[in-house]
Amino acid sequence: MELLPLSLLAGVLTVLSPCVLPLLPVILAGSAAESGRRSAYLIIASLAVSVMAFTLLIRGASALLGVPTDVWLIVSGSLVLFIGVTLAFPALWERISTVTGLNRATGEMVDSSAQRTGTARSVLLGLSLGPIFTSCSPTYGLILAAVLPTSFAVGFANLLAYTVGLSAVMLLIALGGQSVTRRMKWAVDPNGAFRRGLGGVLIVVGLLIATGVVKDVEAWLVERGILGAVVLEQGILDQVDTGVDAPEPTRLDGSAATEPPAFLAQRFTTIDWQSADPAIFAAISGGPPPDGIPAIDDPSFVPLAQVTSGDDVQAIVLQDGTGVRVYPYNILVWHEIVNDTVDGVPVAVTFCPLCGSAIVFERTLPNGTATTFGVSGGLIDSNMIMFDRATEGLWQQSTGRALAGEFVATELALHPFQLLTLGEVRESHPNARVLSADTGFARDYERNPYGDYDESDQFIFAPSTLDDRYPAKLIMVAFVVGEKRVAVPWLALREEGSLEAEVGGTTVSLQVSDGELDVRDDEGRSVPFYFEMWFSWAVQNEATGVVLDPAPR
Amino acid sequence: MKLFVIGLIVAVAAAVVAIVVIPRGDDLATTATSESELTGFSDRYQPYSEQALAEASADETVVLFFSAVWCSTCTALRDDIAANQQSIPEGVLVLLVDFDDSTELKQQYGVVYQHTLVQVDRTGLGIARWQLSRSLDELLATIVEV
Numbered sequence: 001m002e003l004l005p006l007s008l009l010a011g012v013l014t015v016l017s018p019c020v021l022p023l024l025p026v027i028l029a030g031s032a033a034e035s036g037r038r039s040a041y042l043i044i045a046s047l048a049v050s051v052m053a054f055t056l057l058i059r060g061a062s063a064l065l066g067v068p069t070d071v072w073l074i075v076s077g078s079l080v081l082f083i084g085v086t087l088a089f090p091a092l093w094e095r096i097s098t099v100t101g102l103n104r105a106t107g108e109m110v111d112s113s114a115q116r117t118g119t120a121r122s123v124l125l126g127l128s129l130g131p132i133f134t135s136c137s138p139t140y141g142l143i144l145a146a147v148l149p150t151s152f153a154v155g156f157a158n159l160l161a162y163t164v165g166l167s168a169v170m171l172l173i174a175l176g177g178q179s180v181t182r183r184m185k186w187a188v189d190p191n192g193a194f195r196r197g198l199g200g201v202l203i204v205v206g207l208l209i210a211t212g213v214v215k216d217v218e219a220w221l222v223e224r225g226i227l228g229a230v231v232l233e234q235g236i237l238d239q240v241d242t243g244v245d246a247p248e249p250t251r252l253d254g255s256a257a258t259e260p261p262a263f264l265a266q267r268f269t270t271i272d273w274q275s276a277d278p279a280i281f282a283a284i285s286g287g288p289p290p291d292g293i294p295a296i297d298d299p300s301f302v303p304l305a306q307v308t309s310g311d312d313v314q315a316i317v318l319q320d321g322t323g324v325r326v327y328p329y330n331i332l333v334w335h336e337i338v339n340d341t342v343d344g345v346p347v348a349v350t351f352c353p354l355c356g357s358a359i360v361f362e363r364t365l366p367n368g369t370a371t372t373f374g375v376s377g378g379l380i381d382s383n384m385i386m387f388d389r390a391t392e393g394l395w396q397q398s399t400g401r402a403l404a405g406e407f408v409a410t411e412l413a414l415h416p417f418q419l420l421t422l423g424e425v426r427e428s429h430p431n432a433r434v435l436s437a438d439t440g441f442a443r444d445y446e447r448n449p450y451g452d453y454d455e456s457d458q459f460i461f462a463p464s465t466l467d468d469r470y471p472a473k474l475i476m477v478a479f480v481v482g483e484k485r486v487a488v489p490w491l492a493l494r495e496e497g498s499l500e501a502e503v504g505g506t507t508v509s510l511q512v513s514d515g516e517l518d519v520r521d522d523e524g525r526s527v528p529f530y531f532e533m534w535f536s537w538a539v540q541n542e543a544t545g546v547v548l549d550p551a552p553r
Numbered sequence: 554m555k556l557f558v559i560g561l562i563v564a565v566a567a568a569v570v571a572i573v574v575i576p577r578g579d580d581l582a583t584t585a586t587s588e589s590e591l592t593g594f595s596d597r598y599q600p601y602s603e604q605a606l607a608e609a610s611a612d613e614t615v616v617l618f619f620s621a622v623w624c625s626t627c628t629a630l631r632d633d634i635a636a637n638q639q640s641i642p643e644g645v646l647v648l649l650v651d652f653d654d655s656t657e658l659k660q661q662y663g664v665v666y667q668h669t670l671v672q673v674d675r676t677g678l679g680i681a682r683w684q685l686s687r688s689l690d691e692l693l694a695t696i697v698e699v
Contacts, residue, residue, distance in 0.1 A: 019623065058665065065660045069653040078567035082560055096559075124560040134667060136625045138685070144666055145684035210567075215653065218623035227625040234626075234687075249672070249697050252662065252679030 003139075003147065003242045007158040010139035010233055011165020015173075017228030018221040019136040022214045023047075023129055024173065025205050026080055030125040031174035032181045033087050033198040039122040040174035046126025048167040054130035055159060059144050070212060072131040077210025079128035080202055083121055087199025132209060136227075137162070138234050142242075260404070261285065264378055264385075268404070270392050276404035280394060283378035283385055284461065286354070290387065293375040294441055295337035301325060301433035304426065309445075311423030316349055316358050317432070318342050318417050326425055326434040327351075332358075333450065334443040336384060338435065339363060339372040346370040347415050350397050353450050354382040354460060355536030356475055357398050358419055361412040365390060381463045381539045398536055414528035419477075419490075424515045467538035469547065476537050479519055479529035481506050485545045487537050493517075496550035503546050597641040598634055601648040601658075609675040614645050614696055619659070621652040621667040626685060630668070633688045645693065672696055 014020055031040040058064050086093045140162055148155030208214045260273050261283055267290045315328040320342045327338055332351040339348055348363040364370050371390035378385035384397040393405020400412040425432050437445045454473060466472060476487040484504040493499060499510045507522040519527040599605050609615050620627035650658055652667045662671045662679050672680040680699060686692040
């Protein structure tokens with residue numbers, strides 16, 4: 001059976017339990033004090049809105065956890081008290097209005113002012129009760145504990161059903177209170193003693209709420225076994241198969257996730273997750289599903305002369321025989337991976353916009369198979385998780401390491417490339433061929449879907465750690481010497497032109513000319529490199545990596 | 554409308570006063586609030602205190618039971634634990650925490666609901682969190698492997 005009707009019933013039954021204790025007198029007195037049914041509807045509608053909002057704010061999320069319970073009691077209690085005062089001492093209220101100049105400022109007619117005051121009072125009274133409403137209904141608990149964390153929509157629907165049930169009964173009580181009042185002729189006079197008495201009731205209840213005494217009374221009732229409908233409701237919950245299981249405990253220690261996130265598990269069904277690198281369990285969905293960001297498998301190229309993109313557009317540049325192939329960022333940002341064959345070598349040209357990582361891999365698997373790569377849609381610390389189509393394994397882009405699938409823990413080989421602007425390419429490689437904007441996908445390559453992300457201090461997905469040695473999004477050039485992973489601030493290196501340093505007993509020399517970088521080890525061998533934003537490199541290598549700064553501050 | 558505005562001002566003012574007046578530190582020494590709760594404890598089931606937690610042995614599993622005095626589902630579990638504490642196995646310690654009076658602990662372990670259980674080690678490091686255990690047996694069965 002669905003949980004929904006049960007939620008509705010639970011809302012209705014809540015009225016019989018001690019937790020609604022503060023609500024009942026406020027609603028009864030508040031609606032009896034106003035004339036007309038409209039005010040009863042207003043009070044209950046505001047109550048419903050307030051209960052929903054504060055349930056989601058305080059019990060459904062941890063954002064307001066730092067606010068002590070007493071604060072909510074005082075806020076609610078003060079509001080109820082304030083409304084009580086306006087009812088009990090109408091003359092005083094008039095004077096406050098006049099003194100504060102609100103009467104003149106608003107220039108309202110007396111009649112409409114009175115009516116508006118009634119409306120505002122009803123709404124305020126309903127709203128005041130949300131922050132302190134804590135249901136003792138086990139169904140409500142089940143919704144918060146088991147349903148809301150797995151599906152916000154279903155959880156919201158059940159909360160709504162619960163609130164509707166609760167409000168319906170409350171409305172009956174409010175209307176009942178009003179009809180009793182109407183029968184008592186002497187009670188109708190808006191300035192009469194009865195109305196002022198109701199104000200007095202609200203003052204007392206407000207004080208009881210603000211001082212927390214009302215919770216003590218509830219506790220006293222509960223201790224004496226007056227649990228209201230809770231036992232009945234629990235019985236129903238036990239009898240009926242609601243289709244909602246008690247959720248697994250939430251792990252709080254680092255070993256947190258031991259399962260892949262659902263969006264990956266559903267798509268990559270052949271992966272043996274037991275053997276996977278636990279890092280993959282921390283992956284989150286970046287939004288688009290697997291292949292939702294389409295890799296380009298069949299790239300076509302046009303002569304540089306035909307390309308109109310501006311000189312400042314950055315591009316990955318690969319040597320292809322005697323010429324070069326250019327993959328501009330304005331196209332890569334929409335596809336992230338281009339599976340190509342350059343100089344007879346199958347390569348994957350990859351770019352992760354959220355961590356500025358530009359890396360060219362050889363797309364030959366350890367077993368010799370040439371595969372193609374796609375975008376899984378998963379992110380670890382903003383970094384793209386790629387999947388290979390031959391074995392359906394998952395690979396992290398920034399490290400080139402397999403996190404799940406047949407080749408776990410192996411790494412893809414890096415392929416040499418340069419990071420240049422189109423302006424620089426136009427200078428030094430006028431005959432270059434450029435990845436065509438005619439990709440077969442309808443994308444606006446003049447627009448960057450990430451806006452000013454590169455320059456902004458903001459993240460879309462906050463990284464797990466931030467190393468403040470450099471600005472988070474500063475572009476680093478990164479490479480591996482022996483066992484050491486090395487990063488160098490790229491713009492500083494470009495300005496300096498060259499750098500020589502010892503890393504783990506090896507002397508590396510870096511030379512930049514015309515924007516093109518050459519990295520050599522002490523035996524003169526070329527070292528392949530890639531580029532990545534500082535925060536992203538630091539997340540992986542903060543502890544063991546080496547940073548070389550050509551112009552230390 | 555003006556009443557509405559003034560009402561909101563009252564609410565905000567009350568919140569400010571409340572935040573200023575209420576001492577920030579929780580009273581962690583004892584959190585049980587009524588006389589009847591202070592009875593019926595044993596060395597396997599106690600009110601929470603930093604000391605009680607620190608005195609747990611290294612291989613002991615500690616479960617913090619966040620419970621509000623006005624919460625009826627909590628009361629059912631409190632009664633069940635109190636009645637069956639001789640069946641709490643060696644190596645398990647249940648510490649009762651008052652939900653309404655433990656803002657810091659609630660923040661530390663992300664406790665939003667009045668009937669919540671948090672498994673910790675003796676240094677207070679959170680291991681697992683769950684809600685709404687109804688009986689001692691159910692609580693013990695939910696304890697996770699470390």
